[in-house]
Amino acid sequence: MISTRSLEIFKEITTIPRESGHEGPMTAFLQDFAAKRGLFCKTDSIGNVVIVREAMPGKEQVPTIVLQCHQDMVCEKNPGVEHDFSRDPIPYVIEDGWMIARDTTLGADDGIGIAVALAVLESDLVTGRLECVFTISEETGMDGAFAMEPGFFTGRTLINLDSEDEGQLFIGCAGGLDTFGTFRYFREVRNAGWKGLKISVSNALGGHSGDDINKGRVNAVQQLVRFLYDELPHGLQLILLHGGGKPNAIAREASCLILVPDADATLSRFEAFKADVKAEFAVTDPDVLLQAEASPCNEKPIDSVVAKRLIATLYGLPHGVLAMSPDIPDLVETSTNLAAVRMNERGVVKVITSQRSAVPSERHDAAARVEAVLKLGGAEVEHLLEYPGWKPNVHSPILEACVASYRKLFQTEPEVKAIHAGLECGLFGEKFGDLDMISFGPTLRSVHAPGERLELASLDKFAALLEDVLVNFNG
Numbered sequence: 394m395i396s397t398r399s400l401e402i403f404k405e406i407t408t409i410p411r412e413s414g415h416e417g418p419m420t421a422f423l424q425d426f427a428a429k430r431g432l433f434c435k436t437d438s439i440g441n442v443v444i445v446r447e448a449m450p451g452k453e454q455v456p457t458i459v460l461q462c463h464q465d466m467v468c469e470k471n472p473g474v475e476h477d478f479s480r481d482p483i484p485y486v487i488e489d490g491w492m493i494a495r496d497t498t499l500g501a502d503d504g505i506g507i508a509v510a511l512a513v514l515e516s517d518l519v520t521g522r523l524e525c526v527f528t529i530s531e532e533t534g535m536d537g538a539f540a541m542e543p544g545f546f547t548g549r550t551l552i553n554l555d556s557e558d559e560g561q562l563f564i565g566c567a568g569g570l571d572t573f574g575t576f577r578y579f580r581e582v583r584n585a586g587w588k589g590l591k592i593s594v595s596n597a598l599g600g601h602s603g604d605d606i607n608k609g610r611v612n613a614v615q616q617l618v619r620f621l622y623d624e625l626p627h628g629l630q631l632i633l634l635h636g637g638g639k640p641n642a643i644a645r646e647a648s649c650l651i652l653v654p655d656a657d658a659t660l661s662r663f664e665a666f667k668a669d670v671k672a673e674f675a676v677t678d679p680d681v682l683l684q685a686e687a688s689p690c691n692e693k694p695i696d697s698v699v700a701k702r703l704i705a706t707l708y709g710l711p712h713g714v715l716a717m718s719p720d721i722p723d724l725v726e727t728s729t730n731l732a733a734v735r736m737n738e739r740g741v742v743k744v745i746t747s748q749r750s751a752v753p754s755e756r757h758d759a760a761a762r763v764e765a766v767l768k769l770g771g772a773e774v775e776h777l778l779e780y781p782g783w784k785p786n787v788h789s790p791i792l793e794a795c796v797a798s799y800r801k802l803f804q805t806e807p808e809v810k811a812i813h814a815g816l817e818c819g820l821f822g823e824k825f826g827d828l829d830m831i832s833f834g835p836t837l838r839s840v841h842a843p844g845e846r847l848e849l850a851s852l853d854k855f856a857a858l859l860e861d862v863l864v865n866f867n868g
Contacts, residue, residue: 395512396856400492400849403508407483407500413465413533415479416440420464423507423527430515439540440464440529446514448522455521456868457548460513460859461817462506462555463531467841469638470497472595472646474843492847499845501837503531506554509856513863520863524548531555531817532641534571534778538817543825550791550868552859553818553832557604557840559851562795563832565785565811566819567603567726567749568756571640572763574744574772576703580693584630587652590659591688592617594636597681599645599842602730603749603814606643607714609677611670613637613647615731616683618707620666621649625701627662628654630694634703637733640747640778641815642841644733652694660685699771703742706770707734710746715759718751718811725813727755729763744772749813751782783819783830785811790868791831798861803854833858 411419423442427434433445442464448455468478474496476484485494492499510525524546528537556563597611614636621629629651636647653659667683674681694700712731718724727750735743746763750756756779764774786792792809799807818830836851838844 394853394857395509395516395518395860396853398516399505399509399512399856400852402511403501403505406504406508407485410479411465411500412468412478413530416464416529420529423464426511432514435545437540437542437545439537441537441541441545442527443546444514444525446523449519452519452521455866456550457522457524458520458863458866459524459526459546459548459551460510461526461528461551461553462503462510463528463537463817464507465530465532466500466502466504467498467532467639467642469642469841469843471843487849490849492849494843494845496843498841498843499847501845501847502557502840503555505835505847505852509554509859512856513859518860518864521866522548523863528817532639535780535815535817535820538820541824549828551818551821551828551830552791552862553816553830554834555816556812556832556834557837559834559836559848559854561808561810561833562792562799563810563812563816564787564789564792565751566783566816567751567813568753568780568782568819569747569749569815570756570760570779571777572746572748572760572767573775573777574706574767576699576742576744576770576772578695578699578740578742581696583652583693584654587630587654588656589632589650589652589688589690590656590685591648591650592620592663592685593646593648593683595646595682595684597645598678598839599643601814601840602641602643602732602747603728604812604840606728606730606813607725609674610643611674611678611681612644612712612731614644614707614734615712616670617647617649618704620663621651621704622708623666624653624659624662625704627659630697631700631704632690632692632694634734634736634742637745639841640730640732640745642732643730645842647734650688650690656687702770706766706772707731707744709766710763711766716755721811724811726751727759728813729759749815751811753782780815781819781823783816783822786829789829789831791829794862794866795831795833795858798858798865802857802861
């Protein structure tokens with residue numbers, strides 16, 4: 394069984410820097426892995442890698458299977474944590490059956506997929522021809538899949554190893570795009586006698602903006618601007634506003650620096666607001682922290698017209714589930730994520746959002762709604778990094794093979810589902826056409842957020858299923 398070896402390889406992968414856009418060390422690791430085992434390896438101009446293992450004796454007539462995963466990881470850490478993703482190994486513990494990174498992301502998305510694919514390549518499993526494809530920069534726009542040239546891989550049956558719930562076989566996914574808004578400001582004179590306050594929302598669970606968008610978690614940017622909007626009638630000047638991280642992550646923390654005419658009154662109202670938020674999210678995000686404190690400062694605030702427009706726009710932007718699937722129970726069909734707000738000293742504030750839907754028209758409608766709110770607030774708007782969804786095929790041969798293997802191994806039925814997240818399958822299907830595809834993986838939790846963890850028992854089942862499918866697949 395390859396699960397033990399997979400975990401060994403994944404532990405090695407946690408020592409390799411591989412942030413999106415900086416996958417060079419990971420690419421080199423894959424090339425070296427292939428060279429040491431005498432396997433054919435090809436790397437394209439952007440950094441995608443394919444490693445080929447030819448068919449074992451007696452399996453020459455079996456159609457090629459492509460195992461596909463991505464090299465990069467989302468790099469997030471808790472505030473105050475000293476960790477440099479460009480050089481430091483990921484710190485983790487193994488506890489109560491889980492492999493956990495407490496203060497950073499673990500990178501099991503999709504490092505565990507890489508590890509299992511490599512364990513298969515070096516194993517003595519009697520399989521047909523295998524092409525293991527490792528793309529770059531999946532997390533920031535599927536750059537590797539977009540840039541891949543026809544012929545980079547030849548197989549017509551593809552197993553994507555980038556899913557996060559053992560026991561679920563995915564045969565469809567949402568497409569997505571990002572919508573950015575840009576505000577421009579100048580600095581104005583401080584109001585005499587007004588006091589500085591720092592306000593923050595932190596320690597929220599965050600999570601994946603697709604898979605976790607329906608779980609009722611705190612969006613730190615959204616809750617911070619909720620308070621600021623309520624404070625506008627009382628008077629405030631905005632000096633700094635910052636929060637969130639990657640477009641595909643729910644904002645876990647946000648903070649601002651403001652000037653107010655009556656600090657004590659503002660702090661009193663904040664305590665009431667804090668109590669409301671804690672009560673509202675007591676079940677879904679119980680450990681969120683809301684803090685306010687005096688903060689002497691000498692900076693000038695941004696001009697009041699832009700400040701009010703920015704706060705109102707952020708408060709008015711939709712966030713969360715927009716529609717559920719009418720065909721698949723409990724599947725989110727369309728959503729939008731208020732991902733981040735970033736302010737620099739050059740007079741620019743960037744608002745970052747992302748929209749997802751399996752239905753292109755609904756995806757475009759969600760992006761248009763976000764665009765409308767941003768434009769009403771006076772922002773410049775651009776749409777970037779659109780990628781397609783993946784339409785389910787319930788008559789797929791590889792699906793039938795995976796269901797049969799799962800029944801045999803575990804004496805139960807797997808769930809066959811679509812996922813409200815982007816998978817490279819959608820892009821491969823659009824670019825290369827006529828691919829028979831499926832996606833499955835072990836159980837991961839808190840993906841794209843510190844505290845990301847891998848359930849080890851699910852790794853055993855994931856690896857066993859992949860083994861059985863590869864050994865018994867006949868096309």
